[in-house]
Amino acid sequence: MGYLYTQLARFSEAAIMSMGAHLTIAVSGIFFMGIPVTFSLAAYAMVISQNFGLPLIAALGVALGAVLVASLIFVLAYLKLSADSFTVFTLASILAFDAALKSWDGLTGGVLGIAGITRPAFVSTLVRLAWFQFGLAILAFAVEQIILKTRLGRAMQAMKENKYLVESLGVSSRRVGASAIIISSFVAAIAGIVAIWRIQFLDPSFGGIMLLIEVVTIAIIAAKPKVKWLAVATLIIILLPEALRFLNLPSTIVGHLRNLIYAFILLIMIKNISEKLMPQKRFI
């Protein structure tokens, strides 16, 4: 039973986090790769605040405040840089944040990380935590569904098609893009906080390139701006590598094999659906 609840929790964490990637990459066409940074930053900020004696609510406030600052930096980069330079900048932010976590060991525990993280009383058991996370995932899907139906959501979808046309209709594409990045950063932060309650151990590998590959793969598979596609894509990506458990492979290669599978899926999907990621070409 514990295994099933762990899978439910993993699905929920991936679903919450991927909602942000889906909103930026698949809906708005913004290739924002800084999701692992906000995912990990929120978890570190909350745990460190709690270690300094802050109560849970205040620690959550500190975590979300830190994520707000990080997301504003990403927004600034988005407004200043070209689309591809912005993507490289956000990719570099993952390495820079990893370097900061490893270097500032007095605060972050360095490469050894922080152990013994306690869960809040209301999610003290894995069962409670899994259902709580599942509830959050459903909430995230509902929020995305609502966003897609609003003026902002329609502007996001239109921006992917043609941002100059969006501008000509009086909608600020800069504001729409900034909103997508901020929403994406915050949902990744929430995913990071609930994920750390399950794992109860934090080290620099918590958010990294491999996490990015997982999230981007989900967003690419769910290429269409529809929530049900996102749910199905998350389920596929979470359950697919579970088959490796039954192959009796050495534990040292299972993680790499999982990354290999994700990267292959990503490669094949992009090769086959790249036209869905790019603005439609119309011939008159």
Add this chain to the structure above:
Amino acid sequence: MFFWQILLNSLVLGTQVLLLAVPLYLVHSVCRIYHLALGASGIFTAYALYFALSSSWPLDFAIIFAIIIAIILGLISYRLLDSSVRKKETMPGMLISLAFGIILESLMSIIFGTDAKSLVNGVLPVISWGDLHITVPGIITLAAGIVLALIFLVLINKTPWGRKLTSVSENDNLAASLGIKASSVRLGTFIIAGLLAGFVGIMTTLNTALVPTAGFPLVILAFIVLLIGGLSSLKGVIIAAYTLTLIPEFIISYSGNNWSLGDSWKMLIVFILAALILMWRPNGLFISQTRSD
């Protein structure tokens, strides 16, 4: 003397970054794509050399084997990315390249393990002038980097081959109408990029250790150099490569006893520097005007 030793070390590091920035620049100039897999491709070539040497192959065979692997990786990159290049889909192209890089990294981890390996057994040969010391691979890196950067600077700016590259990147249909086969130019570019990346991979791992994940930080650093130098200025890329490695190296080396910074801070310092520069000059330091699409 401490100052000169730091300067020498920084020059070697800067040349390694420059050597990877040059193929990235080439691919971007011709295909308008950020080829993120080049770092992993270079490290894969270094692993090929390691495999050949540890299997007791003669050195010349081992080098030929590594060159063949680098060419094959260039060909695979071309096959994977050419359709994105032709459709001018730069973002999917970048993601394909990232996925290919992760595939290479995962394969290296599965086949060779994640523990650090060394291409050369024992201590690297060192050349000393007074209190200044440099390893032989360091000298080769420096010499090769300076020579290759100058060659490409002249080739791209002053020769018909460079004009072919530029014409293909601007408008491949127009280039085709002038008798230039765009696909052959792109194929050649990917193969040259693969060979250069392989050379960087081998030189970098000779100076440090061979680990499967070494390529990604290197390629990101090279990209930052490209962005700071300006995507259409090879001269700017050369200056940025040395500046961005010299500054963190000096900050770390001269940080005091109470505030001493380790090597792991380098990436953070580079990122902060890059962020500040890019906020000020989004198109890079050495680009005065750009033409938007």
